[in-house]
Amino acid sequence: NAVNEDLYNLLRLTNHQRPDPSQLHRLIKTSPFFQNYELIDREGFLGEGSFSICRRCRNRRTQEEFAVKIVSLRQEVDTYNEIELLRLCQGHANIVKLHEVFTDELHTYIIMELLTGGELFYRIRTQASFSEKEASQLMKKLVSAVNFMHSNDLCHRDLKPENLLFSSPNANAEIKIIDFGFAKKRTKHQPMTTPCGTLLYTAPEVLRAATSFKDSQSSCLSTSSSSSSISTTTALVPVITTIHSGATTYGYDESCDLWSLGVILYTMLSGEVPFNSIAAHRTAEEIVEDITRSKLSY
Structure with missing residues (x-):
């Protein structure tokens, strides 16, 4: 370290x-x-x-x-x-x-x-799944927090259960978003192009940006997540494209956070991460293909 x-x-x-x-x-x-x-x-x-x-x-x-x-x-x-x-x-x-x-x-x-209630990931593991009422209450708070960030032109880019902590072990404890290491201040009308986040929670348009960045050192996309071993189909978010020197470069905006929230909601309700539950020992390339095609197994 x-x-x-x-x-x-x-x-x-x-x-x-x-x-x-x-x-x-x-x-x-x-x-x-x-x-x-x-x-x-x-x-x-x-x-x-x-x-x-x-x-x-x-x-x-x-x-x-x-x-x-x-x-x-x-x-x-x-x-x-x-x-x-x-x-x-x-x-x-x-x-x-x-x-x-x-x-x-x-x-x-x-x-x-100091947040002493542990990660949302841990509660998913211990509870197996949340009721619709429990999940909707938590998601309402998370959507409010993400809307607050977006209203300040900020995109988190790494929303996942490990970055959501409870303030205390109590059942009614507040849930809090942490870790702004990948966060980005948006420039109006300028899409983001650097792929960031954790694969299983990453939006398709970010993965397309990762493809165009595959030979670049700028990528900060992680293929690992502690919840990788753990439905509602989320709509594909429209891709933003920009043209540079005659070549198309894929970009994305703050709506990538909404995709991540959808994956988190799916995980709370089912106890499993979508796109990773189709078969064991899947490669990152196979998971990327399923995400970009919105291919889910129920």
């Missing part, structure tokens, strides 16, 4: 060496985050990515607990974008609250409200 590598590189340590306590004390003493917060060791680990980790932390003054996303400065530009877009979405009950942000010589620290 890059967050740990940053520390070892700064202290010039090998993977087999442990940091000296005095070195760590110096870093902590000069870090604005650690001056205000402390990490909670016991059950404090919340998640990990290639360039970030998410931990539970506590405000030293108030003792209030939060979640902190610690991101390597190698991702400084992307992190700045994520923070700015999350700030744009503040004020909706179903979008995670941003508390404050700190930066030191190694990392950016994004402090957010």
Whole structure:
């Protein structure tokens, strides 16, 4: 993980060496985050990515607990974008609250409200499926949150059950959208062309963009999802096209989020992800073909 590598590189340590306590004390003493917060060791680990980790932390003054996303400065530009877009979405009950942000010589620290109810994905796994009443209540809140984002010209681009967390374990807890790492601020009348998201929840027009980007490094489309092993047919969203140098380039707009919501609703009601339940051990190419053709198995 890059967050740990940053520390070892700064202290010039090998993977087999442990940091000296005095070195760590110096870093902590000069870090604005650690001056205000402390990490909670016991059950404090919340998640990990290639360039970030998410931990539970506590405000030293108030003792209030939060979640902190610690991101390597190698991702400084992307992190700045994520923070700015999350700030744009503040004020909706179903979008995670941003508390404050700190930066030191190694990392950016994004402090957010602590959501203790777990992922929607986990509830789908434990409940097998939701009743229509339960699913409609949750979907109404998610549609409201997505509409709020779209009204601010923001597209999330990675809506999936793993990015939907409950505020508490209670049955009536609020559901919240998290992780704005792939989010994009829309430019009016300018379609997006970079494929982003997680394959099983990705709209057909985004996959067409991925096809036109197949030889490019700009793609951030993930083929994996923790729910890949888990109906209503969703209409194919119209494709936006732009012409560049005589060649057609596929593009898409914020309606790709609506497709993802449809897949999430299907998954809540059936307990399975569409386009992945037709047969086991399916290749990414086969799933892409089924999504672009809206080929479903009931």
